[in-house]
Amino acid sequence: MEAPRILIVEDEAKTAQALRTGLAAEGYEAVVAATGEEGASQLAGGGFDLVVLDWMLPGRDGIEILGDLRVRGEKPAVLLLTARDSVEDRVLGLDSGADDYLVKPFAFAELVARVRALLRRSVPEESLRRQVGDLVVDLAMRQVFVGGEEILLTPREFEVLAFLARHEGEVVTRRMLALEVWREPNRSTPLDNVVDVHFARLRKKIDGGRSVRFIHTVRGVGYVLEERAAAQEGRRTLK
Numbered sequence: 001m002e003a004p005r006i007l008i009v010e011d012e013a014k015t016a017q018a019l020r021t022g023l024a025a026e027g028y029e030a031v032v033a034a035t036g037e038e039g040a041s042q043l044a045g046g047g048f049d050l051v052v053l054d055w056m057l058p059g060r061d062g063i064e065i066l067g068d069l070r071v072r073g074e075k076p077a078v079l080l081l082t083a084r085d086s087v088e089d090r091v092l093g094l095d096s097g098a099d100d101y102l103v104k105p106f107a108f109a110e111l112v113a114r115v116r117a118l119l120r121r122s123v124p125e126e127s128l129r130r131q132v133g134d135l136v137v138d139l140a141m142r143q144v145f146v147g148g149e150e151i152l153l154t155p156r157e158f159e160v161l162a163f164l165a166r167h168e169g170e171v172v173t174r175r176m177l178a179l180e181v182w183r184e185p186n187r188s189t190p191l192d193n194v195v196d197v198h199f200a201r202l203r204k205k206i207d208g209g210r211s212v213r214f215i216h217t218v219r220g221v222g223y224v225l226e227e228r229a230a231a232q233e234g235r236r237t238l239k
């Protein structure tokens, strides 16, 4: 299952990078265009599920790009960003074909909530669900089920599991987790202990007392999410 693709059209480099990094950490594939022209040419290539579109851009502004997109009858959901907050501006933005409207400055959490809501409307449910055997991770609803039974996780535990689920069958290193889940790349002391403590709790909730296990340690490297029988896991540990 592919991650939803998001185009960010934003000329302020710092904002654009922060959005790109943040959206990537949420599991989206995010691409930045720094000008209206670049945005328009990326959009002409197609394949985006959502566009985070700044209104005020040098050259072609957000409203023009939006107009062209809708004239061509293209579907990506559009979240318009703007510092303009009059009622007339909102009406113009929405009349131009934006699906939603966010006034700068905004909290990243709010942007993510809007993005999620827009994608729920435009992307089939399936792509926001990850299923590994009996384990279902619903990225949109932030719910986890094992064998149909809901498992209650803390927000951090959910982030860890969602990250593993997006990388099913691949080894996820502690460094990847520090960067993508904890987002503390510049921390002076390693996060290893913190990560391990979260894994111990997560494991207990997901794998505790079951004959099938999902979360496995790769010694000295990190973790992997895949379905294995508990007995099989035992053999691997002995190697």
Ligand code: CA
Pocket (backbone or CB within 6 Å): 010, 011, 012, 054, 055, 056, 057
């Ligand atoms: Ca701008």
